[in-house]
Amino acid sequence: MKNQIVVLLVCIFLMSGCSGERFTEINPHQPFVASVNILQPSLSFFDYEGKEITTWDFDAAYTGAALIQHDRVLMYGHDLTEAHLYELSTGKRVEVIECGAGTTNVYYDEQTERFFMANSKTNTVTSYDSQAAKLSEQKLYNYPMSMTAHDGLLYVVNYKDTVLSVLDIDTFQVVDEWDIAKSSHGIAILEEQHAVWVGGHGQGNRPNETIDVYDLETGERLTEINMPLMPIGITEKGQEVAVISHGKSTLYVANREGEVLWHQKVGANPFAAAYFGKWIAVAGYDDQTIYFVNEQGVEKRVKTKEGPFQLLAREDIK
Amino acid sequence: MxxxxxxxxxxxxxxxxxxxxxxxxxxxxxxxxxxxxxxxxxxxxxxxxxxxxxxxxxxxxxxxxxxxxxxxxxxxxxxxxxxxxxxxxxxxxxxxxxxxxxxxxxxxxxxxxxxxxxxxxxxxxxxxxxxxxxxxxxxxxxxxxxxxxxxxxxxxxASKEVVLLIAGVVMFSILIGYLVFKGLKRIMYPLHELQQAVRRMSTGDYRARVGVTSNDEVGQLSEAFNHMAEAIQREDEERKVFLATVSHELRTPISYVKGYSESIQNGFIEGEQKDEAICLIAREANRMERLTNELMQLVHIDTEETDKMYPMVLAETLRDSAALVNTKAVEKEIAIVLELNEEIIIEADEEKMRQIFINLLENAIRYSDRGTSIYLNAVIEDDSAVIQVEDKGIGIPQEDLPRILERFYRVNKARSRADGGSGLGLSIVDKLVQQHRGTLHIESELGKGTIVTVKLPLMEE
CATH class of the missing domain: 3.30.450 (Beta-Lactamase)
Known part of the structure; x- marks a missing residue:
């Protein structure tokens, strides 16, 4: 009799587990910056005050996330065969995407309301509409990862190759290919300057020290901006571009012409930076800390789970 | 190897x-x-x-x-x-x-x-x-x-010295191998010697002995071998002596029988002399028969275990034995005086008991003078029945006493043979007494008489 009760309880527990884990809801009017922690798979949400709103702890080994529109977040993992779409306001999983293993990055383009998944096993990029329906797929070069979109074009950095692929989002055909450095990572488009900034780790034992600037139309390499060491995270807001160099744990803030306005050491081995209100949030990967920084220095710091690798910021409260 | x-x-x-x-x-x-x-x-x-x-x-x-x-x-x-x-x-x-x-x-x-x-x-x-x-x-x-x-x-x-190392190991192994070989040879020598000696023994050379140099297991084995070899040699010699004695004992009557029968055949002996010769031949033939019977008996006693042991009243057996030899005693005018404890009960083979005492009494009669007495006593002493046969006969010389129980040993060869003794009687008695877990003891004084004492265990209650 006792055993039967235990079995029953276990069954109930398992069934409730299967029927969909439910996380703490996030108020749709709540701005946040969320750190995607990959060593202890989790998503930690912080408000403008640097206070933790909540943390979603996952069982799956997610390695990245992307905000889709306003209220959804797509969680994916390089070794996972499916990606999961969660609704923030309900804390529920709403969609499962059978994408196969090898997902390196997901980028959501607000303009076209599509998101793109890059895959290192198939060396492809796949486009989906905002309802997670697969649209088309294109094979690129070795290890497509960093992505950004502008004016109907998708720019994809092939991480283990020396090619940046430019695709037409509608036709999903490659319209241009640029020469870039190997191990490039981090891309941003500065429209007014007609410039594309590309960061990277550098090849072999020689670490990269610069952001390479390419012409938006021709793909010609225009100049480089010295931002040692290993600048890989690029984020922009207003007149500023913030670059995080993980090799020297340094945050550079430059104007849109590429002139470094100020820089400072932040965190231990940070991979991600994001503008968030009056701050630039920086995630220290080695010290599991999120830093809230401005020109004066680190204003706040808050501990997060192990391995904060990516930052998602939501400010556009509607 | x-x-x-x-x-x-x-x-x-x-x-x-x-x-x-x-x-x-x-x-x-x-x-x-x-x-x-x-x-x-x-x-x-x-x-x-x-x-x-x-x-x-x-x-x-x-x-x-x-x-x-x-x-x-x-x-x-x-x-x-x-x-x-x-x-x-x-x-x-x-x-x-x-x-x-x-x-x-x-x-x-x-x-x-x-x-x-x-x-x-x-x-x-x-x-x-x-x-x-x-x-x-x-x-x-x-x-x-x-x-x-x-x-x-x-x-x-040690890569440089590796050749030296290997050479060292090889040399050391060879040296140790040689030393072990030498040591083993030394240790194994007595065994080798033993093996040789056993081979000699098996070919009939019973004089083979090995030198005992140590007190270890091999030394003890060598010693045991030597003892065994000695025993075998002694046995072998005794066997030879015995065979020689038996042939000698048989030769005398055979030569009598042969001589007289040939003389009769050729007609050298006639009349009364012839009857006497035939009588002699018959007597010698009887002696041969008796001799062979007794030899057979000895062999039997040696080989067979007694299994027919029953409780018996000793006095009765002694009386029977005395009665059986009485004819001979009467012939020599000898009186047999019995003094027996009637309560003695022993566990024994009755047939063999009777034979013991008949033999002893016949001996006593044979070597007693005419008109004397023979005393047969049986008493209980401690846990034993003690039986004595005492005669007033010629006695046995002191120097012959220790050998009196040997087969074919006679104190006076000529005389006893003439008396019809085979020289096996006391040997047989001794063997039978031993078979009944008893002891035989002979006391004698030349010219005065002999006392034979047999001690047998009483039946356990």
Missing amino acids: RTFAGKIWTLIVSFLLITIAFMYLFTDFLYEQLYVEDTEASMIEFGGKLATKYKGGAVSDELIAEIEEHNNYSIFNVFAVRNPRELSACVPFDIDYETLIGPDERRQLLEGNAVTKIGYEERFERQIISVILPFTDENRLEGILYLYYPLAKISEL
């Missing part, structure tokens, strides 16, 4: 070779353990001191140069690294690059711990012991101090 010594030799030498091999491996293992532990400890100590040169902030070129300077003075190889790529800083990214330290080591270093590694390192293309110490500033791994030392194996150290 079919010999015993060969097998032992093989065993010892193979054990020796196994021991050498084991010692080699064990020493190698021990060396590595001690060597590695010791080196590791010194490296951590040295590295710890060197790491104090780092005062925080970025790792400068000067610091790297200063640390590399130590390579000139230290037995360890030492260098500082600040390249984040080497330190696995890019780890969440898929990097096609063999870093100096792995992500787990990076974590340990971030926690401020030293990392020690033993094993093959591709970068140095050899087995090394390495100690890695972190340069950390505010949780940032700014660089590392890397110390390593080649892990030379004993075989590597």
Whole structure:
């Protein structure tokens, strides 16, 4: 009799587990910056005050996330065969995407309301509409990862190759290919300057020290901006571009012409930076800390789970 | 190697070779353990001191140069690294690059711990012991101090002397093999000698003996062999004497029978003389018959165990025996005086009991003078029945007493043969008494008489 009760309880527990884990809801009017922690798979949400709103702890080994529109977040993992779409306001999983293993990055383009998944096993990029329906797929070069979109074009950095692929989002055909450095990572488009900034780790034992600037139309390499060491995270807001160099744990803030306005050491081995209100949030990967920084220095710091690798910021409260 | 010594030799030498091999491996293992532990400890100590040169902030070129300077003075190889790529800083990214330290080591270093590694390192293309110490500033791994030392194996150290080493091992093995061979030969010598002696014995040479040089198992075996050989030799000699005696005993009556019968055949003897000769032939034939019967009896007693032991009243048997020999006694006008305890009960074979006392009484009658008396007594003494046959006859000389029980031994050969004695009577009695777990004792004085005492155990109640 006792055993039967235990079995029953276990069954109930398992069934409730299967029927969909439910996380703490996030108020749709709540701005946040969320750190995607990959060593202890989790998503930690912080408000403008640097206070933790909540943390979603996952069982799956997610390695990245992307905000889709306003209220959804797509969680994916390089070794996972499916990606999961969660609704923030309900804390529920709403969609499962059978994408196969090898997902390196997901980028959501607000303009076209599509998101793109890059895959290192198939060396492809796949486009989906905002309802997670697969649209088309294109094979690129070795290890497509960093992505950004502008004016109907998708720019994809092939991480283990020396090619940046430019695709037409509608036709999903490659319209241009640029020469870039190997191990490039981090891309941003500065429209007014007609410039594309590309960061990277550098090849072999020689670490990269610069952001390479390419012409938006021709793909010609225009100049480089010295931002040692290993600048890989690029984020922009207003007149500023913030670059995080993980090799020297340094945050550079430059104007849109590429002139470094100020820089400072932040965190231990940070991979991600994001503008968030009056701050630039920086995630220290080695010290599991999120830093809230401005020109004066680190204003706040808050501990997060192990391995904060990516930052998602939501400010556009509607 | 079919010999015993060969097998032992093989065993010892193979054990020796196994021991050498084991010692080699064990020493190698021990060396590595001690060597590695010791080196590791010194490296951590040295590295710890060197790491104090780092005062925080970025790792400068000067610091790297200063640390590399130590390579000139230290037995360890030492260098500082600040390249984040080497330190696995890019780890969440898929990097096609063999870093100096792995992500787990990076974590340990971030926690401020030293990392020690033993094993093959591709970068140095050899087995090394390495100690890695972190340069950390505010949780940032700014660089590392890397110390390593080649892990030379004993075989590597001795690679030049390896021929010498192998030659040494071979020479040592040969020497030990030879010494073991010599030693074994020495130890096995008595066994060899024993083997030779046994071979001689088996061909009928009972004089074979071995020298006893030691008191060990082999020595004791040799001694036992010598005893056995002596016993066999004695037995053999006794057998020969016995056979000679038997043939001699038989030859006399045969020659009588042959002589007289031929004389009768050829008609040399006539009339009354002829009757006398026939009488003689008959007497000698009887003697031969009796002799062979008694011999048969002796052989029987030797080979068969008595199994027909029943309780019996001794007095009755003694009376029967006396009655049976009474005719002979009356012939010589000898009186048999009985004095018997009627309560004596023994466990015995009645037939054999009767034979014992008939033999003893016949002897007494044979060697007693006419008109004397023979006394037959039976009493209980302690737990035994004691029976005495006493005569007042001619007695036995003292010097003959010890041999009186031997087969065919006669005190006076001519006379006893004339009396019809075979010389086996007392031997048979002795054997039968022994079979009944009793003892036989003879006292005698020449010219005065003889007392034969038989002691038999009473029946246990």
